Amino acid sequence: xxxxxxxxxxxxxxxxxxxxxxxxxxxxxxxxxxxxxxxxxxxxxxxxxxxxxxxxxxxxxxxxxxxxxxxxxxxxxxxxxxxxxxxxxxxxxxxxxxxxxxxxxxxxxxxxxxxxxxxxxxxxxxxxxxxxxxxxxxxxxxxxxxxxxxxxxxxxxxxxxxxxxxxxxxxxxxxxxxxxxxxxxxxxxxxxxxxxxxxxxxxxxxxxxxxxxxxxxxxxxxxxxxxxxxxxxxxxxxxxxxxxxxxxxxxxxxxxxxxxxxxxxxxxxxxxxxxxxxxxxxxxxxxxxxxxxxxxxxxxxxxxxxxxxxxxxxxxxxxxxxxxxxxxxxxxxxxxxxxxxxxxxxxxxxxxxxxxxxxxxxxxxxxxxxxxxxxxxxxxxxxxxxxxxxxxxxxxxx
Numbered sequence: 001x002x003x004x005x006x007x008x009x010x011x012x013x014x015x016x017x018x019x020x021x022x023x024x025x026x027x028x029x030x031x032x033x034x035x036x037x038x039x040x041x042x043x044x045x046x047x048x049x050x051x052x053x054x055x056x057x058x059x060x061x062x063x064x065x066x067x068x069x070x071x072x073x074x075x076x077x078x079x080x081x082x083x084x085x086x087x088x089x090x091x092x093x094x095x096x097x098x099x100x101x102x103x104x105x106x107x108x109x110x111x112x113x114x115x116x117x118x119x120x121x122x123x124x125x126x127x128x129x130x131x132x133x134x135x136x137x138x139x140x141x142x143x144x145x146x147x148x149x150x151x152x153x154x155x156x157x158x159x160x161x162x163x164x165x166x167x168x169x170x171x172x173x174x175x176x177x178x179x180x181x182x183x184x185x186x187x188x189x190x191x192x193x194x195x196x197x198x199x200x201x202x203x204x205x206x207x208x209x210x211x212x213x214x215x216x217x218x219x220x221x222x223x224x225x226x227x228x229x230x231x232x233x234x235x236x237x238x239x240x241x242x243x244x245x246x247x248x249x250x251x252x253x254x255x256x257x258x259x260x261x262x263x264x265x266x267x268x269x270x271x272x273x274x275x276x277x278x279x280x281x282x283x284x285x286x287x288x289x290x291x292x293x294x295x296x297x298x299x300x301x302x303x304x305x306x307x308x309x310x311x312x313x314x315x316x317x318x319x320x321x322x323x324x325x326x327x328x329x330x331x332x333x334x335x336x337x338x339x340x341x342x343x344x345x346x347x348x349x350x351x352x353x354x355x356x357x358x359x360x361x362x363x364x365x366x367x368x369x370x371x372x373x374x375x376x377x378x379x380x381x382x383x384x385x386x387x388x389x390x391x392x393x394x395x396x397x398x
Contacts, residue, residue, distance in 0.1 A: 001255050007141035007157030010172035011195040013037045013237035017135035018147030021128035023076035023114070023121055029147035031125060033132050034071040034191055035101060040235035042068035042109070043204040045211050047228035053080035054090040054120075055110035056227060062094070062106045066200030069107040071191055071231055072097050074125065075148050075176070076114040080226040089120045096126055100133045111189050111229045113150055113176060145174040148189055151272055152178045158262040162255040164248045169196045169238045171252075173259045177267035182219040182300070188267070190215065190230040192259060196252055197236035198243055206253055207232045214260040217292075218381045219299050220271040221389070232256075268381045273388030276308055279366040282322075283377040290327040291371075291378035297325035298367065298380075305385035308365065313356035315343040318367060329371050337368040 009016050016034045023030040044063045046056050062068065072093055079086050094108040101108075112120070135143075145155035159172035177188035198206075211230060236242075243249050269277050280299045285291035298304055301321040307314040315336050322329065336344040339359035343349055359365075 001160055001162045001251075001258065006159035006172055007145055007174045008034055008172045008191055008193045009138045009141035010159040011170040011193045011235070011237070013195055013235045014172070014193045015136040015138055016140040016144040017132050017137065018140065018143030018145075019128060019132055019135065022124040023074060029143065030074055030076045031128055031132060032073040032144035032147035033097070033136060034073070034144060034193070034233075035136050036069050036193070036233055036235045038235050038237065039067050039069050039103075039107065040233040041066060041198055041200050041203050043200065043207045043232045044109070045208060045230050047225055049226050049228070051081065051226045053078050053112060053227040054082060054086035055079055055112045056229060057087060058090045058094060059109045059111070059229065062109055065106060067107065068109050068233060069103045070097055070101055071109045071111065071233075073111040073144070073148050073189060073191070074114075075150050077112060077118055077120055078114045078116045078227050079112045079120045080116045082117065082119055085119060089122045092122065093125055096129050097133070100129055109231055111227070111231070113148065113189050113227050116226060141172065141174065148174070148176040150176065150178065152176050153270055156263055156266040156270070158259045160255045160258055162251055164196070164243065164251055165240060167238055167240050169252065169255075170194065171196075171255050171259050173263050175263040175267060178220070178270050178272050182221070188225055188228055190263060192230070192232045192256070194232070194234045194256070195236065195238040196234050196243060197238065197240060198234040202244060202249070203232060203234055206256060210253065210257050210260050213257060214264045217379060218264045218268050219296065220268060220274070220383055221385075265381060268383050271383035272393065273386040273391070274383035275363070275386055276384040277364045278308060278382045278384065279364070280369070280380045280382060281366060281377070282369045282371065282379075284371040284373055285327075285376040285378070286374040288376045288378050291376050292380065294322045294325045294327050294329070294369065294371070295378050295380040297321045298369070299382035302385055305382070308360065309384040309386045311357055311360040313338050313341070313343060313351070313353070313360060315348070318369065319344060322369060329373060333372040335370040335372070339365045
């Protein structure tokens, strides 16, 4: 497996485009299209939030066939909590794209991100679709990745190649996300493409497993969006027999995991106002579920996150978060290390504050928590919480 500086159009048979249609006030790219030259096997995971945006509802229906050919994405407007009109607008955009690409409306998937509760500016989108489809190209992945950004400070793309049975298979992806990140299913918006030949059931199983290991293990602020979606399209343009299992499927899964993990980490690194990338690692748990619960509690603690922003080795906040996480553990058996500095082992340990301050000035910091109860472990990735987060979200709508 080898990585490459590409994105969703790296796999054979995929094109993409992006442009500014006027949804955003600052004439920034806000409309993207991903297209497979042939019908592709499709799988998706969606938000677990009970409040679900119109594009999520429509895409849930369209994905049931296990096939798709295009994905239309917009930023600047979530088309969430917009009632019957929002659903109608979503269906209209899918139908318009289908007409331009000569495919069924059900072969068009939708994703939106942005402000909740504002009607979709349908005329702006419909008037731009001809230009968007005309711009489709194998070099359009970067434009598409930029068009789905909201508060993101950089576009998020990743790609790999992997050799399977003597053939080169490619996987590419793009994602957006910076705030309102605790997916509990997937990233805010993500599209992954591959030219591997895979069936719907295999594709769906792989995507769900990979999402649980990657996108579901990140958090920026503990909020789960109304629009979270990850799509995976496999068009088979690499040729060869369909991959159904065995060593080939394992190698493909490892490559897909690499792409998804890199995209997930980019989202945390680009957390709104973030200055530090934090790895919360819980080991010695009785079950993986308990390890994840404890790690997530620490990762979502505002007190923990602000302590790291202030470069303060306040291990008590870490231990307290494990304590209220709901798992049963013995504090007197627990060990905590901050950036490899032992700070707690059943009781507080003496350490040099100056040394701790220096270690916590690093951009990437690992918190290790050993519960000494078993062999299970889990890792959650998050970021610190700065005053810029408040500034960004205090004026997000206006």
